[in-house]
Amino acid sequence: MTDRLHAEQGRGDPFAAAVRATRMPMIITDPRQKDNPIVFCNDAFCDLTGYGREEVLGRNCRFLQGEDTDQGDIGLVRIAIEARTDVSVELLNYKKDGQPFWNALYISPVFTDAGELQFFFASQFDVTDRKERELAALEGREFFERAVRDRTAELEAALAQKTMLLHEVDHRVKNNLQMVAAMIRNQARFSGSDDVKTSLVATLARVETLGAVHRRLYESKDIATFSLSDFISEISVGLVDSTGQSRVQLDLDLEPVEVAAPSASPLALLVNELLTNALKHAFPDGRCNGRIRVTMRSADGEATLTVEDDGVGLPAQPDSRRSTFGHRLVQSLVRQIRGSLTLSDAAPGTRATIRFPSHSAASRP
Ligand SMILES: Cc1cc2nc3c(=O)[nH]c(=O)nc-3n(C[C@H](O)[C@H](O)[C@H](O)COP(=O)(O)O)c2cc1C
Ligand SMILES: Nc1ncnc2c1ncn2[C@@H]1O[C@H](COP(=O)(O)OP(=O)(O)OP(=O)(O)O)[C@@H](O)[C@H]1O
Ligand SMILES: [Mg+2]
Incomplete structure (x- = not known):
């Protein structure tokens, strides 16, 4: 079939001619040869990757992978190929000049009528633009999420500080009121005049009332x-x-x-x-x-x-x-x-x- 594809040059077999001429990059590999090498690639594949036909024929397609290609996704491809099933992944690949691109890869096994595995067929579609938009959106979202997280942490810290301050003030007010009450009580006790004593006891009751209000306000959840x-x-x-x-x-x-x-x-x-x-x-x-x-x-x-x-x-x-x-x-x-x-x-x-x-x-x- 590959010989035929190469020999056809667009003449005769309309399917072969279509695969050659389509703008969708396509390759065929031969799993019966060692390391499943490429035996056919169309012009669109060469255009996309920057490699000449003679540079890719006979090689396994993994030469398109590089430093940032996701190993998990490569694993999925490997498993599908071993299981002889089709697979669809988006991989980060690299052109001949080193420029990265996002490859929407679809691989499918081709069997003979007798059910024997004959080829793998693949199409590679450049989805870099879409992928970059998605990544930018994700980064934007992460940026805002981080900003919201940071701001929330700041506000929580400020609130904790305010709460601490409130408790401190509450504590001091309570202590001071208790001190004022104690002073008045003592003064009343040691006063020689009944009138003064009566006035001081009345004042003590007022201060104690204020203390009770304060206690209630700050002990309740709603101040x-x-x-x-x-x-x-x-x-x-x-x-x-x-x-x-x-x-x-x-x-x-x-x-x-x-x-x-x-x-x-x-x-x-x-x-x-x-x-x-x-x-x-x-x-x-x-x-x-x-x-x-x-x-x-x-x-x-x-x-x-x-x-x-x-x-x-x-x-x-x-x-x-x-x-x-x-x-x-x-x-x-x-x-x-x-x-x-x-x-x-x-x-x-x-x-x-x-x-x-x-x-x-x-x-x-
Ligand atoms: C038909 C076919 C096309 C493939 N096309 C690509 C490709 O465009 N980019 C890529 O990174 N891997 C591609 N691969 C996957 C690699 O060739 C290889 O199977 C993969 O890296 C997993 O095997 P490994 O772990 O031995 O490298 C293709 C595989 C097959 C069978
Ligand atoms: N419930 C009441 N029954 C009877 N007399 C009252 C009553 N409330 C107030 N009075 C009268 O009114 C006067 C004035 O009350 P007011 O509360 O103004 O002062 P006081 O209670 O005498 O002193 P202070 O409140 O300054 O300790 C009282 O002295 C009392 O004669
Ligand atoms: Mg009174």
Whole structure:
């Protein structure tokens, strides 16, 4: 057949003429000869590789391979040839002048009618352009992936640093508040004046309230919002216990309300002031059945907090309240949370109502 192909020169056998003339590089090898040499190649193969016909005939095709040809792919070709099956691979090959090109190689065995292996036929198609585009796209993707990986690592490191800093600040704030509380406690203990003692104890309660807010904020996973209802139950019980007013009954009816972190401290201090007032002033006679009720409701973005007692009620002369520190503190805290405060007669007792902007915990996403 190869002799015929060479002899044909395009005359006679139209198939041979077509194989010669096609622009698709093609070769035929003879597996019955030692090392399966090339016995035919068309002009397109010579054009593609840069080799003359006489330079390739009689050689195994592996001379096209070079340094960067993938050994795994060559192995696939070897296995297919040994198994006498066809194979299709894309190999990096080299032209005679050393220039690399991507070769889409297709090899197929040719059998005689008797089923005997006669030749291997192959076509080689130059796919360098496509392959380079693919490689460039891959490199581009790798570049961006690397950039994203690097940036993520940077951000993670920055976040870790911020978290560490936050813990450090948290720790220091906690320590400082504890120190302030300890100083006030000691000063109160050693003060000779009952008035000073009373003022210092009131201040201590305020500092401790701030400490409790801080603890809650930083112990929770979400430091942006503050669960007010949980906090109120915690400090109310604590306050009643600490004043020794165990005979006062405390009723809590608190809808879950969350507030933004900056409102947590003023609201906590407000609850402290109102509850302390009820405990301090509502039951001067040491009544056994006194009751304090704290309620929290939230609707349409507004929360209503009431602290109500059934004690003696506010003094008839409201002016007596104006100059106290407690009164001024409450007024300023209410302004801070953009809220309003109403003191009313609960007949019997006193009702303090604070309204402020909020969102209920249930309505949060
Ligand atoms: C018909 C035929 C065509 C081949 N064409 C190429 C080719 O264009 N480029 C190439 O790198 N290898 C080609 N090969 C593969 C090599 O000739 C050889 O089979 C391969 O390198 C695996 O064998 P080896 O491990 O002994 O080198 C061809 C093989 C056959 C049978
Ligand atoms: N729940 C209450 N029941 C009865 N009287 C109250 C109640 N709350 C406040 N008062 C009266 O109002 C006065 C002023 O309260 P305010 O909280 O402003 O000051 P204080 O509690 O006396 O002192 P401070 O809060 O500065 O420690 C109190 O002295 C008390 O007479
Ligand atoms: Mg007070």
